[in-house]
Each structure stands twice: as C-alpha cells, then as structure tokens.
Amino acid sequence: xxxxxxxxxxxxxxxxxxxxxxxxxxxxxxxxxxxxxxxxxxxxxxxxxxxxxxxxxxxxxxxxxxxxxxxxxxxxxxxxxxxxxxxxxxxxxxxxxxxxxxxxxxxxxxxxxxxxxxxxxxxxxxxxxxxxxxxxxxxxxxxxxxx
Amino acid sequence: xxxxxxxxxxxxxxxxxxxxxxxxxxxxxxxxxxxxxxxxxxxxxxxxxxxxxxxxxxxxxxxxxxxxxxxxxxxxxxxxxxxxxxxxxxxxxxxxxxxxxxxxxxxxxxxxxxxxxxxxxxxxxxxxxxxxxxxxxxxxxxxxxxxxxxxxxxxxxxxxxxxxxxxxxxxxxxxxxxxxxxxxxxxxxxxxxxxxxxxxxxxxxxxxxxxxxxxxxxxxxxxxxxxxxxxxxxxxxxxxxxxxxxxxxxxxxxxxxxxxxxxxxxxxxxxxxxxxxxxxxxxxxxxxxxxxxxxxxxxxxxxxxxxxxxxxxxxxxxxxxxxxxxxxxxxxxxxxxxxxxxxxxxxxxxxxxxxxxxxxxxxxxxxxxxxxxxxxxxxxxxxxxxxxxxxxxxxxxxxxxxxxxxxxxxxxxxxxxxxxxxxxxxxxxxxxxxxxxxxxxxxxxxxxxxxxxxxxxxxxxxxxxx
Ligand code: SF4
Numbered sequence: 001x002x003x004x005x006x007x008x009x010x011x012x013x014x015x016x017x018x019x020x021x022x023x024x025x026x027x028x029x030x031x032x033x034x035x036x037x038x039x040x041x042x043x044x045x046x047x048x049x050x051x052x053x054x055x056x057x058x059x060x061x062x063x064x065x066x067x068x069x070x071x072x073x074x075x076x077x078x079x080x081x082x083x084x085x086x087x088x089x090x091x092x093x094x095x096x097x098x099x100x101x102x103x104x105x106x107x108x109x110x111x112x113x114x115x116x117x118x119x120x121x122x123x124x125x126x127x128x129x130x131x132x133x134x135x136x137x138x139x140x141x142x143x144x145x146x147x
Numbered sequence: 148x149x150x151x152x153x154x155x156x157x158x159x160x161x162x163x164x165x166x167x168x169x170x171x172x173x174x175x176x177x178x179x180x181x182x183x184x185x186x187x188x189x190x191x192x193x194x195x196x197x198x199x200x201x202x203x204x205x206x207x208x209x210x211x212x213x214x215x216x217x218x219x220x221x222x223x224x225x226x227x228x229x230x231x232x233x234x235x236x237x238x239x240x241x242x243x244x245x246x247x248x249x250x251x252x253x254x255x256x257x258x259x260x261x262x263x264x265x266x267x268x269x270x271x272x273x274x275x276x277x278x279x280x281x282x283x284x285x286x287x288x289x290x291x292x293x294x295x296x297x298x299x300x301x302x303x304x305x306x307x308x309x310x311x312x313x314x315x316x317x318x319x320x321x322x323x324x325x326x327x328x329x330x331x332x333x334x335x336x337x338x339x340x341x342x343x344x345x346x347x348x349x350x351x352x353x354x355x356x357x358x359x360x361x362x363x364x365x366x367x368x369x370x371x372x373x374x375x376x377x378x379x380x381x382x383x384x385x386x387x388x389x390x391x392x393x394x395x396x397x398x399x400x401x402x403x404x405x406x407x408x409x410x411x412x413x414x415x416x417x418x419x420x421x422x423x424x425x426x427x428x429x430x431x432x433x434x435x436x437x438x439x440x441x442x443x444x445x446x447x448x449x450x451x452x453x454x455x456x457x458x459x460x461x462x463x464x465x466x467x468x469x470x471x472x473x474x475x476x477x478x479x480x481x482x483x484x485x486x487x488x489x490x491x492x493x494x495x496x497x498x499x500x501x502x503x504x505x506x507x508x509x510x511x512x513x514x515x516x517x518x519x520x521x522x523x524x525x526x527x528x529x530x531x532x533x534x535x536x537x538x539x540x541x542x543x544x545x546x547x548x549x550x551x552x553x554x555x556x557x558x559x560x561x562x563x564x565x566x567x568x569x570x571x572x573x574x575x576x577x578x579x580x581x582x583x584x585x586x587x588x589x590x591x592x593x594x595x596x597x598x599x600x601x602x603x604x605x606x607x608x609x610x611x612x613x
Contacts, residue, residue, distance in 0.1 A: 025301045026308055028330050031609055032355035032436050035399070038305035039425070042402070042418045055303035071259040072329040073308055076301050102352055107265040108333040126352075129435060 014134075018141050019050035022091075023060035023084070025077055028109060029067030029101075033094035033127040037066065040130035051137065057083040062120075066127075068096040068103035069110040077113070091121035091140075093133055098124045149185040152178055153205060156212045163544025164561070165371065167211035169198065175214040175222060182227040188495040191559055191575035192224060192234035194242050196267065201231075202548075202559065202575065204495065208541075209548065211561075216244050223249030230494040233327075233583050241266040241335070255328035255612060266336055282312055284324070293317060298597050300329045307354075307608035311585065311597070318593060323586040331612040338572045343369055346569050350560070351438045353574065354610040356399065359385070359392040360553030361574070362441035364560040367538065367549025372564050374543020383535035384443040387451075389551065390525035392437055394459075395424045396554035396605070397518035401466070401476075403602045404515055408479045413469045420462050427451055451529050460526050467519055480511035484600030486588050494580045498556025500604060511603040518554075553577065555605035578611035 026034045041053040054060050057080040065077065081088070092114040095101030100111030114122055123136040155178055159168030170178060190209070191202040198213045199221045214221055223246035224231035235246035236254035243264030245251045256263075262270040284295075293316035300308030308329035314322030334353060338346050350365040351358050363385045370377045398421040405413035425435040431449065432440050440447075470477050486496070488504040499517045500509075507513035541547075546563045556577030563571040581604050592600060 023301075023303050024305065025303075026306065026330075028308070028332055029609075030352040030355045030358070031305070031307050031607070032352065032358075032438070034305040034307075035355055035436065038399070039418075039422065041305070042414075046415060046418075053303065057301075057303075068332065070329060070331060071261075072257050072331065073300065074259075076308070076329070080301055102349055103332045103337075106333045106336060107260050107262050107270070108331045126438070127355075127436065 014049075015138060015142070017050050017138065018145070020062055020137070020141070021052055021054045021060045022062045022064050023057040023080060024053055024064045024066070025073070025080060027065050027067035027073040027077055027097070027113070028070035029094060029096035029103065031066075033066035033096065033125075036127045036130050036133060037064070037093065040133050043130065044134075051134075057081070058085065060084050060088070061086075062089050062091055064091040064093060064121075065097045065113050066094050068100045069113050069116075070108055071110060072108075074110055089120040090117060091123075091137070092119045093121075093123050093125075093136075094128060095124050095126045098122055101126060149187045149205075152181045152185045152187055153210060155181065156203075156210050159212065162213070162546065163542055164211065164546035164548055164563075165541035166208050166548065167200070167213060167546070169213045169215070172214060172217065172222075175212070178212060179222055179224060179227055182224070188492060188497075189224065189228040189230050190495045190497075190557075191573070192231050192238070193561070193573040193575075194238045194244055195563065195571040195573075196242055196244075199238065199244070200561070200573070202561075204497070209550070211548065220245035220247045222247050225249045228495075230580055230583060233579055240264075243267050253328075255331045257326070257328050265333065282324070282326070284312070284314075284322075290322075296594055298594075298601075302598075304598075306601075307612075309582070309608035309611070311589075313589070313594065313597070315594060320589050320592050320594065320597075323589045325582050325585055327582060327608065327612055329612070330608040332609075334574070334613040335572055338569045341569050342567065343564075343569065346572075347441075348439060350574075353613065354576070354607050355436055355438075356396040356605070356607060357392070357553035357555065357558060357576075357610065359388045359437050359440065360551040360558040361560070362439075363389065363551035364549045364558045364574075365562070366441050367551065368547040368560040368562050369549070370538065371540050371542045371547030371549055372545055372562055373547070374540050376540055377538035379535045379537045380447075381442050382538050383532065384447060384449055385441060385551070386535060387449045387529060387532060388432075388437055388440055388443075390528045391424065391428060391431075391451075393525045393554050394522050394529075395421055395428070397522050398424060400518055400602060400605055401515060404480065404511070404599055405476050407599045407602065408476055410469070410476050410479070413466065413476055416462060416466050416469065420459060420466070423455065423459060427455055449532070453530070456526060456530050460523075460530075463519075463523055463526060467523075470515070470519060476515065477512045480515060480599065480603070482508075483511045483596050484588050484592060484603060485510045486514075486584055486604070490584055490587050494584050496556065496577065496580045496584060498552065498577055499554070500556060500577070500581070511600060514603045555581075555607070558610075574613060576607075576610035576613075577605075578607045581606045582608075582611050
C-alpha cells in the first residue's frame with residue numbers, strides 16, 4: 001500500500017489512486033477549507049500522486065468548491081463548469097459549500113452549491129482536515145471503479 | 148499640527164466608547180481642512196447608519212471622530228486621506244450614504260445584489276444587472292492601450308477571490324483596476340442581533356489565516372463594551388495563540404512564494420514546518436486551524452513541546468539560509484512589488500508590511516524577510532512565554548473598540564451592544580488598504596510576478612470584503 005507523506009512523521013496509508021485533475025474555486029468562505037486543500041495539494045505533489053490541483057478548468061475532471069457561493073462568484077463557477085471538458089464531476093467541501101454553513105443565504109450569498117446542484121462528492125466539516133478530504137476523494141474513486 | 152487636530156477631535160462630545168468623540172458638522176470640516184497638513188494616519192472609516200466614524204492612529208490611544216450623517220451625506224475624507232476612498236464607496240454600497248466630494252461608484256456591489264443599501268433600515272429591492280457590472284476602464288487603462296489581462300477571481304489557487312484588470316501597453320503593467328466584492332458575505336448584516344458568543348463564532352471565520360487576531364480584537368472590543376476585565380489567563384492565551392498563528396501564516400506565505408519562483412527546497416521545508424505547526428495546534432487546541440479558541444476553555448493549557456520547538460527553530464535557521472543563498476528566493480524576489488514606506492504611511496498600512504518598507508526598499512524580498520524574522524521571534528516567544536497581566540477596560544458603556552496584531556497587520560473590531568446583543572459592528576482589516584495600494588505596488592511589474600507580489604503582501608479578499 002502506498003504511503004502519503006503528509007509532511008508529518010507517520011504519513012497516511014493509501015490505496016492506489018486514479019489520476020484526477022481538480023480545479024478548485026473558493027466561492028466565498030473564510031478560506032479555512034482552502035488552506036486544508038492547500039496542505040493536501042502540497043502532500044500529493046510531494047509524493048508524485050496522480051491526483052493534482054490544476055490552474056485551469058479546461059483540463060480538469062472535477063470542480064471542487066469551497067465557500068458559501070456569493071452572488072458575485074456564482075457566474076464565475078458557472079463559467080468554470082462550462083469550460084470543463086467531457087464527463088465532469090462536482091465536489092463540495094466544507095460546511096459552507098455543502099449547505100452554506102455559518103454563511104447561509106442572504107443578500108450577498110446563495111448559501112452553498114450543495115443544496116442547489118447534485119454533487120458527486122460532498123464532505124461537511126468546518127473545515128475537514130486534509131486526510132478527511134483525501135479519504136472522501138478515495139471513497140468516491142473506489143465507488144466509481146465498482147460501477 | 149496633528150496635536151491641534153487631536154485637540155479638535157477631543158473637543159467633540161464624548162461617547163460610551165473610550166476615545167470616540169462626536170463632532171459637529173463644522174468641526175468635522177475643520178478636521179478635514181487640518182488633516183491635509185497633519186500626520187495622523189487614518190486606519191478605518193465606517194458607518195452605523197446614523198453617524199460616520201473615522202479611526203485615527205494616535206499614541207497612546209487610538210482616536211475615533213464621528214459625525215452625524217445629514218440628508219446629503221457627510222463630507223468626504225478621501226480628498227485628504229486616499230485610504231478613505233474604498234471605505235467611502237463601501238459605506239455607499241452598504242448604507243446608501245454618499246460621501247460629499249468623494250466617489251460613490253460601487254466597490255463591493257457588482258450589480259448582483261438583489262437589494263440596494265442592504266444595511267439601511269429599509270433596503271430597496273433592485274432588479275440587479277443580469278450580466279453584472281461592466282468594467283469601465285479609467286483613464287490610466289485607456290491611456291495604457293495595449294493588452295488588458297485579468298487576474299482572478301478563479302485562478303485554481305487556494306486564496307479568496309478578487310479580480311484585477313491590468314493594462315499592459317508593453318511587457319510591464321501600467322494600469323491596475325481592482326474589482327472587489329466576490330468574497331463579500333455580508334458579515335455586518337449577519338452579526339446584527341446576535342448574542343456575543345454566537346457572534347464570536349462568525350468573527351472567527353472572517354479570515355482563516357488571521358482568525359486568532361479577529362477573535363482577540365473582537366474579545367477586547369467586547370470587554371471594553373461590557374466593562375469587564377479580560378483575565379490574565381485569557382491575555383496569555385491570546386499572546387501565545389497569536390504567535391502560533393503568525394508562525395503558521397508566515398510559513399504558508401513562504402511556502403507559496405517559494406513554490407511560485409520554483410524553489411522546491413524552500414517550498415518543501417516551509418510546508419513541512421507548517422504541517423508541524425498545524426499538528427502542534429491540534430495537540431493544544433484540538434484543531435489544526437485556530438477557530439473558536441478565544442476565550443480559551445477553562446482547562447486550556449498552553450504548553451508547546453520543547454523538542455518540537457527546537458526542531459522548528461533548527462528548520463527555521465535552515466529556511467533562513469536557503470532564503471539568502473545565491474539564486475534563492477531572496478535574490479529572485481528582489482526589486483519586485485515595491486510598497487514604499489511613504490505609500491504605506493499614506494494608506495495607513497501598518498504591521499509587518501510597513502515594517503518591511505521602513506527597513507528596506509519595501510519589495511517582496513523585504514516583506515518575506517520580515518516574515519522570516521517574525522517566525523523566529525514568535526518561536527522564541529513560545530519557548531519562553533512572557534508574564535501576562537489582566538487587560539484593563541476602557542469605557543464600558545455598551546460600546547467598545549479593540550485591536551490585535553494579525554499576521555498581515557492590525558485587525559480592529561468595534562461594536563455596540565443593545566440588550567446584550569450586537570446592534571452595530573465594524574471590522575478594520577489590513578487587506579483593504581493593501582488592495583488600494585495595489586495600483587502603485589504593481590505598477591511596472593511583469594504579469595508573471597503578480598501572484599508572487601500578492602502572496603507576499605498576505606492580501607486576503609475575505610478580510611477586505613467581509
Ligand atoms: S466551512 Fe468553515 S472552514 Fe470552510 S470555508 Fe466555511 S467557515 Fe471556513
């Protein structure tokens with residue numbers, strides 16, 4: 001079993017990961033979830049793992065959203081989704097993205113994409129830790145593989 | 148000269164908030180006239196719908212001058228304090244209150260809010276603009292000609308969203324137009340009517356990299372408003388947790404900056420130190436990110452393992468050597484993104500970015516060096532915690548102001564309580580001044596360096612937009 005070296009001594013045991021390019025958008029939270037994603041991204045990069053965070057939606061297979069979806073970010077998210085190729089999936093990470101969390105709907109916020117669109121991966125937490133985010137991605141890959 | 152203005156402000160009517168005085172309209176005008184020649188930095192400007200408040204830096208205690216809003220608005224401060232430009236536009240966005248002789252075009256509202264003036268007593272519904280607000284290039288962009296490039300709001304990175312419209316007539320940026328509001332969550336509207344404990348949870352989630360500073364500034368404002376002293380144990384916890392936050396956030400900035408310039412060794416080392424720091428936070432507070440730690444739990448024990456601290460100190464020394472090695476991060480960032488001491492003073496920018504500007508020329512290297520230095524100082528502080536005393540309160544009449552030093556500069560919170568609940572609230576954050584400084588900082592930069600420059604400032608759109 002592969003090890004994910006999360007920069008701390010013990011590392012995390014990993015099953016085989018499938019290649020996945022993820023485009024992340026922070027859509028209006030506190031960036032706590034994004035900080036944990038950054039930790040995950042660095043760990044994956046350091047271990048040459050095939051899950052990568054990419055700088056453009058045009059090559060991404062997964063759109064991963066954090067934050068509560070402000071009215072300003074809604075069209076940006078929509079454009080990114082439209083720009084993604086082929087079969088694409090949506091992941092919502094953190095309470096904000098799942099249902100708005102502490103930043104529920106108001107004049108500036110739509111209150112989370114998770115309640116508006118069908119997501120393939122949905123992970124609550126404020127914020128979920130990097131290993132929990134990775135576990136959710138691995139669970140989804142495993143479920144997809146069985147189909 | 149500034150003493151004359153200070154005396155003028157102090158002649159205003161005292162309020163329940165220590166250091167805040169309400170000026171008559173003529174005195175406010177006289178203050179504006181005198182400010183052009185006075186050295187009194189403006190740190191914040193906000194409204195509660197009835198009055199407009201201006202926060203000035205003054206030793207030993209900050210000063211707040213307030214004026215009652217008339218039917219036509221209030222006389223603008225922006226002609227004498229450039230840092231007032233964005234807050235004046237924000238006050239107009241949120242309350243519909245215009246700054247007389249200031250700008251009233253939107254700063255936060257890009258035409259997509261369903262109501263105008265959402266904080267006003269009777270917000271008016273608006274149809275909104277289906278396509279959002281169109282960019283109207285200012286004279287600088289038009290004159291720049293050439294190419295217009297965008298930066299943000301979705302770059303696939305892990306930072307809060309904002310947009311820059313950059314005019315490049317040649318290889319260098321000449322015109323910069325920031326577009327904010329993407330990260331605006333209406334925090335002020337959410338806090339109204341909340342009990343302080345509920346409010347504190349939301350305040351902790353204004354901006355994750357500076358969460359301790361926000362919690363601490365809010366707690367201090369609350370203690371001042373309620374007239375209850377902050378116990379020495381809470382003060383001590385604030386100092387130590389603030390140091391932990393500073394180390395983590397500075398390491399995050401250094402890891403990002405190293406990765407951007409392709410310095411893999413520094414990036415890996417900084418990221419590895421950051422993860423150790425997050426682990427220390429988890430051991431002490433039960434969570435990797437320091438949300439909801441102030442006021443600390445009764446059983447809270449601040450005790451960082453000496454071996455872990457020694458390891459971090461050794462790694463910090465190595466990071467320092469890597470930073471200064473030939474063709475290292477320092478050499479690659481030299482001369483980029485200059486924020487001069489003069490510009491910092493004009494915009495009321497304080498904290499580590501201002502200190503970097505005072506020590507050197509104020510480029511990316513100076514800012515990163517300042518952060519490296521603060522990591523070392525904070526590690527020493529964790530190794531030998533100072534004695535803490537109770538925080539004495541100022542005021543106690545239901546209104547309070549508090550501040551705390553965050554990783555990117557001071558964070559301010561002001562609040563007014565009614566029947567034990569938050570009736571009005573404001574937060575001042577270093578990022579709003581940084582955004583206003585971006586046109587000067589990015590002028591002459593290459594497009595490829597925008598990311599590095601923005602990262603080195605620690606600019607957070609969530610803090611600027613609220
Ligand atoms: S879920 Fe929590 S940590 Fe994540 S962005 Fe929202 S408030 Fe921040």
